[in-house]
Amino acid sequence: MFALKVADHGTVALVTKKKAVDSNTNLAQGGIASVFDQGDSFDLHVQDTLAAGDGLCNVDVVERVVKEGPARIRELIDLGVRFNRRGAAGDGLDLGREGGHSRNRIVHAHDMTGREVEQALLDQVRRHPNIQLFENHIAVDLITRSTRIKRGQVTTTHEDFCCGAYVIERRTLQVDTFAAPITLLATGGAGKVYLYTSNPDIATGDGIAMAYRAGATVANLEFVQFHPTCLFHPKAKNFLISEAVRGEGAVLIDAEGRPFMADYSSQKDLACRDVVARAIDTELKKSGADAVFLDISHKPAEIIRERFPNIHAKCLEYGIDITREPIPVVPAAHYMCGGVVTDIQGRTDIHNLYAVGETACTGLHGANRLASNSLLEALVYADAAARSVLEQMQSNGKQAVQPLPPWDDVGTSDSDEMIMVTHGWDEIRRLMWNYVGIVRSDKRLERARRRIEFIQNEIHDYYWHFKVVPDLIELRNIATVAELIIQCAAHRKESRGLHYNLQYPQRDDRRWQKDTVVRRKFVG
Structure with missing residues (x-):
């Protein structure tokens, strides 16, 4: 949706790690929550969202997303999405109900809503002359420019501007440089961090991990929703x-x-x-x-x-x-309520880097996402990010794409020990399921922390000595996200929403009604 809204004003490279249809969206069955019934209201939808979020939702964000829902649904209909209708004349939307909702408000296409939405959008994307779709390409890392700040005798480095990404093509394993004045992460969630998940194989938390490594703030990663x-x-x-x-x-x-x-x-x-x-x-x-x-x-x-x-x-x-x-x-692990922190327009705290959908932490979901609010959030924030980018282009004019250094793999060799990668995958997913699952404890979290630290050291050594391949990239990302989930979960000394700790079974608003915020520390 973001690509379609900005493509008339510039060229867009849409990079997707497998086929374009391979996504959580394509598997979304339920629908999109939005107010269309006369017996419903924005206030009721807001209250249901806040109740599900268990005290951590940003009220302003919730109100905006809920109120913009009907317009985004109508936009989808105009793009060819065929939602179920009701009545003999089919003049109204058929509205279902799901857990946590006080009214029927789930707009759906049978039980294949995500597939219907994604297919309609992809049909539009493939016809647009300014959008080039790069299937079977996987991002390795974001490319950033450093701003060095000297205060007294101390010089600090902060990765301030995103300029694109290094991207590997799955078939040839060639790493190319994708330079762009604006980069948007819509990379989905991280269900594959866990042994059992409803997510497809692509859900390895790539956007969260890349943004964190680049210096972006992430938050609330302890709130993993298990369907x-x-x-x-x-x-x-x-x-x-x-x-x-x-x-x-x-x-x-x-x-x-x-x-x-x-x-x-x-x-x-x-x-x-x-x-x-x-x-x-x-x-x-x-x-x-x-x-x-x-x-x-x-x-x-x-x-x-x-x-x-x-x-x-x-x-x-x-x-x-x-x-x-x-x-x-x-x-099974289903949805990541935390992610890369954004403002109301989808902007991260790295200039020219945006994040939307499950990879973002917008403030909508709080400690637990209300059913069918996920596609709603993705649509609203795709629109907000597109508006922000177009306003930026109008104010600053088209930005020239800066020349960027090519990928450097000097000193690396082809791997002859891929068993380390496959073993690492299995070990991380099992330890996260056993120690950082639906019910947690301080002892389990400490075991997980020690083990993930050891695994991270192995991956770091392997990454810098061998040429990158997709499985290694994804292993590196799930390890990073797993470490962040453990860190956030260990920090929160209460039980709230999706985070339940046996040592702290009660919600503690006095000390913990706040986001768990993590930012990578850079050494200047």
């Missing part, structure tokens, strides 16, 4: 059972068929994701079972097939008929 209901099957990989299934009346039950959510929340099965994920985690630890079950079989079969065609078809592939039997589900 309560991912399909549990030995042959299934990363398949999410949308929150909208519970919104349509599905009930969580244990192996004996007992509904259990009333034990944990007055909202029962429509409680927010953090509550439901911890409830399932508790039930599994109590029973020793591998999964709990999500049951919507009491609804008419034709309604289930019409509302959830993708989920119904996918479950059938694994021998599960959701119109007749419950679905085995487990929690």
Whole structure:
């Protein structure tokens, strides 16, 4: 969306690490939260978002995003997105409900909303003469210019201006220099930091890691959202059972068929994701079972097939008929609520560097994201960033692209020990799942900190001695993000939203109603 809005005013290089459709957006099932019903209001949507965020949302940001939602939805419709309609004439949007929402406000395209939105936008991108799409390219690092500041006898270096990125082409392994007066990170989340995730393989926290290494501020990385209901099957990989299934009346039950959510929340099965994920985690630890079950079989079969065609078809592939039997589900890492800190226009604290979507920390989600607010945030901030860039261009004129140094791999050699990379991947994801998962403790976090420090030293040594390859780049990034998650989680001595520590089970507004902010220290 950002590319489309700025492309009439300059050329755009759109870099994507695999195919353009490989993204969390493409897998988003539920929809986009926005106020369209007469019984709903902006105030109600704001209050639901604040309640989910558990005291850490930026109220001004929440109000802006919520109020801009309808305009961004209409913009998508104008671009060809086909949302479900209601009424005989199809003159209104069909609105679903998900956990944490007090009204029906989820605009959706069956249970494949993200795919529908992404396809419409990609169709526009591929037709635009000023946008060049670089598929199967992965960014290695941002390129920055240093500003050296001398105070007395001390000279400090701060990476102040972003000038582009070094990018490797997957097939040839050639690293090219992409120079640009404006760089925007829309690199998604970091679910692959964890052993079990609903995310695709691309979600390795690249934007967060690159921005942090360049000196940008990051925040609230302890707030990793675990989606309560991912399909549990030995042959299934990363398949999410949308929150909208519970919104349509599905009930969580244990192996004996007992509904259990009333034990944990007055909202029962429509409680927010953090509550439901911890409830399932508790039930599994109590029973020793591998999964709990999500049951919507009491609804008419034709309604289930019409509302959830993708989920119904996918479950059938694994021998599960959701119109007749419950679905085995487990929690899995799903969404990063923290990220690169931005202002209301999507600007980071590095000049000419913007961040939007899951890689950003805008202040909307606080300690826990409300269901279907993610695509909403991405749309609103893509628009805000585009407006900011165009205003900057209008004020300053077109900026000349500065010549930048080529990638330097002198002194490196081809790796003959890729086992270090594959072992590192597996070790990080397991330690994060076991020690920094849904429920944490000081002891677990300290174990994780010691281990990730050792792994980071190994990766650092390997990175500077061997030529870069995509798997090494992603390993380096998940290690960086894992270290930041551990650091943020260890710092917060309370339980709030998605962060639950056994030593500090209560929320502490007096001392901890604030963001956890981290910035890399540079040595001048």
